[in-house]
Amino acid sequence: MGPKHDKLQLVADSKWDDAQALAVITEHSHLDGALLPILHALQETFGYVDARCVPVIAGILNVSKADVHGVISFYHDFRHAPAGRHVLKLCRAESCQAMGCESLVDHLASTHCLTMGETDATGALTVETVYCLGNCALSPAALLDNELIGRLDATKLDAIVMDATGMRS
Amino acid sequence: MSVKIYVPCDAAALSVGADQVAAAIAAQAAKRGEAVEIIRNGSRGMLWLEPLVEVATQQGRMAYGSVQASDVAGLFEAGFIAAGAQGAAAHPLALGLTEKIPYFARQQRLTFARCGITDPYSIEDYVAHGGFVGLEKALAMQPAAVVEEVTASGLRGRGGAAFPTGIKWRTALAASADQKYIVCNADEGDSGTFADRMIMEGDPFVLIEGMIIAGLAVEATKGFIYIRSEYPHAYRAMNKAIEIAQAAGYLGPSVKGSGRAFRLETRLGAGAYICGEETSLLDSLEGKRGQVRAKPPLPAIVGLFGKPTVINNVISLASVPYVLAHGAKAYADFGMGRSRGTLPVQLAGNIRHGGLFETAFGISLRSLIEDIGGGTQTGKPLRAVQIGGPLGAYLPNQDLDVLLDYEALAAAKGMVGHGGIVVFDTSVDMAKQARFAMEFCVKESCGKCTPCRIGSQRGVETIDRIIAGVERAKNLEVLEDLCTVMTDGSLCAMGGLTPLPVMSALNNFPEDFNKSAPKLAAE
Ligand SMILES: Cc1cc2nc3c(=O)[nH]c(=O)nc-3n(C[C@H](O)[C@H](O)[C@H](O)COP(=O)(O)O)c2cc1C
Ligand code: SF4
Ligand code: FES
Numbered sequence: 302m303g304p305k306h307d308k309l310q311l312v313a314d315s316k317w318d319d320a321q322a323l324a325v326i327t328e329h330s331h332l333d334g335a336l337l338p339i340l341h342a343l344q345e346t347f348g349y350v351d352a353r354c355v356p357v358i359a360g361i362l363n364v365s366k367a368d369v370h371g372v373i374s375f376y377h378d379f380r381h382a383p384a385g386r387h388v389l390k391l392c393r394a395e396s397c398q399a400m401g402c403e404s405l406v407d408h409l410a411s412t413h414c415l416t417m418g419e420t421d422a423t424g425a426l427t428v429e430t431v432y433c434l435g436n437c438a439l440s441p442a443a444l445l446d447n448e449l450i451g452r453l454d455a456t457k458l459d460a461i462v463m464d465a466t467g468m469r470s
Numbered sequence: 471m472s473v474k475i476y477v478p479c480d481a482a483a484l485s486v487g488a489d490q491v492a493a494a495i496a497a498q499a500a501k502r503g504e505a506v507e508i509i510r511n512g513s514r515g516m517l518w519l520e521p522l523v524e525v526a527t528q529q530g531r532m533a534y535g536s537v538q539a540s541d542v543a544g545l546f547e548a549g550f551i552a553a554g555a556q557g558a559a560a561h562p563l564a565l566g567l568t569e570k571i572p573y574f575a576r577q578q579r580l581t582f583a584r585c586g587i588t589d590p591y592s593i594e595d596y597v598a599h600g601g602f603v604g605l606e607k608a609l610a611m612q613p614a615a616v617v618e619e620v621t622a623s624g625l626r627g628r629g630g631a632a633f634p635t636g637i638k639w640r641t642a643l644a645a646s647a648d649q650k651y652i653v654c655n656a657d658e659g660d661s662g663t664f665a666d667r668m669i670m671e672g673d674p675f676v677l678i679e680g681m682i683i684a685g686l687a688v689e690a691t692k693g694f695i696y697i698r699s700e701y702p703h704a705y706r707a708m709n710k711a712i713e714i715a716q717a718a719g720y721l722g723p724s725v726k727g728s729g730r731a732f733r734l735e736t737r738l739g740a741g742a743y744i745c746g747e748e749t750s751l752l753d754s755l756e757g758k759r760g761q762v763r764a765k766p767p768l769p770a771i772v773g774l775f776g777k778p779t780v781i782n783n784v785i786s787l788a789s790v791p792y793v794l795a796h797g798a799k800a801y802a803d804f805g806m807g808r809s810r811g812t813l814p815v816q817l818a819g820n821i822r823h824g825g826l827f828e829t830a831f832g833i834s835l836r837s838l839i840e841d842i843g844g845g846t847q848t849g850k851p852l853r854a855v856q857i858g859g860p861l862g863a864y865l866p867n868q869d870l871d872v873l874l875d876y877e878a879l880a881a882a883k884g885m886v887g888h889g890g891i892v893v894f895d896t897s898v899d900m901a902k903q904a905r906f907a908m909e910f911c912v913k914e915s916c917g918k919c920t921p922c923r924i925g926s927q928r929g930v931e932t933i934d935r936i937i938a939g940v941e942r943a944k945n946l947e948v949l950e951d952l953c954t955v956m957t958d959g960s961l962c963a964m965g966g967l968t969p970l971p972v973m974s975a976l977n978n979f980p981e982d983f984n985k986s987a988p989k990l991a992a993e
Contacts, residue, residue: 333694333775334737336757341699341738362757375759376740378699390700394661395856396892398906399819400847432743432860432910434700435664436482437892438517438817438824447702451485451520 317351326354330361336372340379349380385420385427387465390444391453393430396437405441408455413462426465472505473551474526478586480513480671481703482664487538488521494542495523504551512672514586515826516573524568525550533565534558573823573842578804580812581789582828585672591710593718596675602720604794608683609728616687617643620790622798624810628665629655629746629783630859630887630963632876635790638780641770642688645778650690652681653755653774653781656697656704657739657746660859662818662890666784668826670697670704673788674711678734680787682725683794685732688780693732696751698739708736743860743914747962748781750916761916762962783888785814806832809875809886817843819856819892829874836870839893850895854903854979858887860910861967863974864903883974885967900979905933907971915964921956922965928952929972936983946983949976 325346329339339358343350350373359366373379391409393402409415409428420427436442439451445461462468477483477492492508499506514522519535523545534545541563548558558564565571579585588595596602608616621636642650654677658666669677681693697705712734715721723731737755739745745754749763752774773779789811793801802810809831815838817824822844829838839845839855846852854864863884865872872882879886894903911926929952935945953969960966976983 333735334755334757337737337740337754341740364757368758371759372757376742378739378741395860395903395906396662396819396890398903399892399894399898431700431741432914433659433661433663435658435667435704436485437662437664437819437890438821438826439482439485439520440819440824442485444700444702449481449485449703451482 317347317353319353319357321346322351322354323357326358326361335362336364336369337376340373340376344379348383352381385465386425387446388427388429389461389465390429390431390434391417392432392434392436392440392442392444394432394437396433397440397442400440402441402453405453405455405458408458409462412455412459415462421466423466425467426462472507474507474509475551476509476511476524476526476531477521478513478672479510479590480520480668481701482517482668483513483520483522484703486520486536490539491521491523491537491542494539498542498546499551502546504546506551509589511588512585512590513668513826514568514574515582515668515828516571516823517825518823519565522565522568530567530569532559533568533571534561534563535565537563573825573827576842577828578812578830579828580792580801580804581676581785582669582673582814582826583792584676585668588673590672590674590707591714593675593714593720596673600795601675601791602679604791605679605682605720605726607794608686609726609730613643613687613689616683616794619798620687620793623793623801624798624805624808625786625789625793625801626809626876627783628785628789628813628888629748630660630885632886635782635786638770638782639684639687641768642690642778642780645771647778649692649775649777650688651774651777651779652684652688652690652693652787653752653779654681654693654695654787655746655748655751655781655783656695656701656708657751658698658701658784658888659743659746660861660888660890662856662892663816663859663888664818665814665816665826665889667701667704668814669784669788670701671707674708675715676788676791677708677784678711678715678720680790681734682720682732683790684780684782684787686725686730688778690778690780691731691733693734694755694774695734695736696739696745696755697736698745699741705736705738712736742916743910744916744962744964747916747964750962751781752779759916761918762964764961785888804830806830806873806875807877809877813874813886813889815874816888816890817893818890820846820848820895821891821893822847831873831875833874834871835865835874835891838874838891839870843891843893846893846895848895848897850897852893853896853898854894854900854975856892856894856903856971857890858885859890860907861885861963861970862887863970864900864978865974866978869978883970885970900975900982901933901937901985904972904975904983905930905937907968907975908933911964911968919959919961919965921959922961922968925952925956925959925965926968929956929968933972937985942984946976
């Protein structure tokens with residue numbers, strides 16, 4: 302039996318709201334090393350980190366705007382624009398390579414016109430590369446939104462894409 | 471009386487349908503009017519058998535695997551909850567008593583003693599299985615005595631660098647400051663590794679206990695666990711466990727009424743492999759770009775927010791409670807040479823019995839891969855093994871008689887690292903693997919040193935030319951020079967060790983670099 306893609310959670314609503322962003326920022330600003338927790342919380346709330354928040358965070362944490370921008374751009378996780386409604390992170394590290402993850406990448410491209418790092422035309426599904434999900438005994442692995450999938454194959458992948466893009470009810 | 475049924479909540483088990491199995495069991499039991507208690511345990515580590523369902527009987531826990539939701543009705547039909555009997559011994563999924571399964575029975579489980587047995591969120595269960603004995607002993611000892619116990623155990627860092635844990639603690643204890651920190655490195659970025667994740671999800675209190683003991687040992691009152699964002703389950707598990715431990719008085723201003731404080735918080739990484747390197751991790755925790763710091767000063771003297779900091783891997787810290795509870799000698803009695811104790815080996819990639827196998831040092835890689843792991847999953851011959859993560863060497867089949875031991879592997883130009891073993895069959899193209907190692911360095915370099923940042927980019931281009939057959943002899947020379955520069959001119963092991971997988975692939979599998987592959991040349 303496959304993963305429970307009948308229960309896909311929607312990725313956060315991506316309408317940015319400055320007032321809400323400020324609330325999120327101040328809620329986390331007391332933490333030691335608050336910048337990463339703030340950025341994670343913003344991304345969890347809005348699905349991405351809007352550049353508009355940079356001066357606000359810089360002011361509250363008393364660091365330079367360049368510092369905040371430098372951190373956002375250093376880490377692979379933080380998005381500059383919203384992703385699709387669902388995000389599939391496909392593992393392409395060594396253990397999953399040993400079990401054929403690259404053929405799944407090809408399958409996504411050839412069968413579903415999905416290129417790694419991109420979102421489908423309807424904005425439903427973003428596919429991304431990730432390096433290891435700690436599921437290397439059950440490779441190939443992927444993370445669909447926040448749900449781990451093991452022993453991924455073309456059939457499971459087809460079902461995930463169909464469900465996420467609403468091609469299958 | 472209700473029958474206890476165990477269905478793991480480990481992420482690997484969930485990834486192949488454990489939640490659906492638990493739901494199906496609950497539904498079947500309700501339909502049949504049977505009283506069952508479903509316990510979501512950690513994983514026993516036999517991941518190829520997940521979801522592994524266990525039923526408590528008078529003889530012990532009977533295992534069934536791998537169970538899918540569609541199997542559940544049949545299991546009930548076959549009588550698998552008939553306590554006291556042999557259960558559904560004749561059912562095709564029946565595996566017998568869990569602890570008699572050879573893969574499990576052959577292990578020496580010290581760090582993972584409870585993982586898969588207990589409910590990860592039950593302190594009562596934890597205590598009933600020997601939890602917090604080490605902490606109680608540590609609370610009655612002088613800090614220096616705790617440090618000496620850990621030193622005497624011979625425990626070396628399980629994160630990769632294998633530095634003696636006790637020596638690191640001694641340095642931090644000797645440093646005086648108004649605030650010291652314990653930082654747990656749960657960035658577990660190496661492909662082929664999942665031991666940290668399994669402990670955090672399967673026995674989180676053992677990590678919490680290890681960190682409290684570390685705090686007592688070096689007089690640190692605050693700890694952080696830096697968990698990679700690729701581990702959403704482990705992150706939730708640790709947060710939940712911390713809350714429970716806090717409510718039970720193990721964490722807070724006075725650990726179990728001792729008057730000694732220890733507070734613990736988690737932080738989430740953000741998708742940067744380099745943040746597993748300890749100084750980069752500290753910068754990341756401080757809210758900066760994860761760039762590697764030059765050493766000295768050692769983090770034990772100038773660490774997090776400039777304060778003395780012990781930074782240890784999850785497994786190093788989770789092994790400390792055993793050392794304190796049973797004594798340094800009990801731990802050091804396992805192992806060989808300067809590799810004392812046990813290592814949770816992770817068998818991964820193209821392997822039949824993939825999973826976690828905790829064993830004393832000294833077993834051969836071949837035995838681990840063939841006897842325990844059952845060879846390749848595809849059934850094709852084994853061709854290469856990468857041990858020690860993406861910065862580890864590729865060993866050919868004929869080199870697998872080397873023993874699991876830090877020094878023996880180093881002598882074989884390999885590396886234990888975090889204990890991950892990734893198996894490849896004959897379909898692997900080693901030139902592609904070498905290229906990937908360089909490409910990974912391009913993507914994950916922190917950017918501080920030129921040989922790492924630019925050299926790896928040049929490495930990718932050079933390997934592409936070699937693969938395409940363009941001036942092969944000359945480009946092989948260029949690649950070798952490049953690797954020497956990276957090895958000698960990099961601040962950390964990212965740039966410094968990337969040549970290891972590259973050159974081992976080239977030296978052990980030269981034939982793969984000799985095929986003309988015009989397709990790749992066009993890339
Ligand atoms: C590029 C790089 C990545 C690393 N990744 C990790 C990691 O993911 N987890 C870890 O525990 N140690 C990692 N290390 C090793 C740490 O720098 C450090 O040695 C370790 O956290 C110390 O803890 P230990 O002594 O308990 O092993 C990495 C090192 C390097 C150079
Ligand atoms: S070797 Fe690479 S990752 Fe390490 S400090 Fe230098 S640039 Fe950064
Ligand atoms: S390498 Fe893919 S999950 Fe670890």
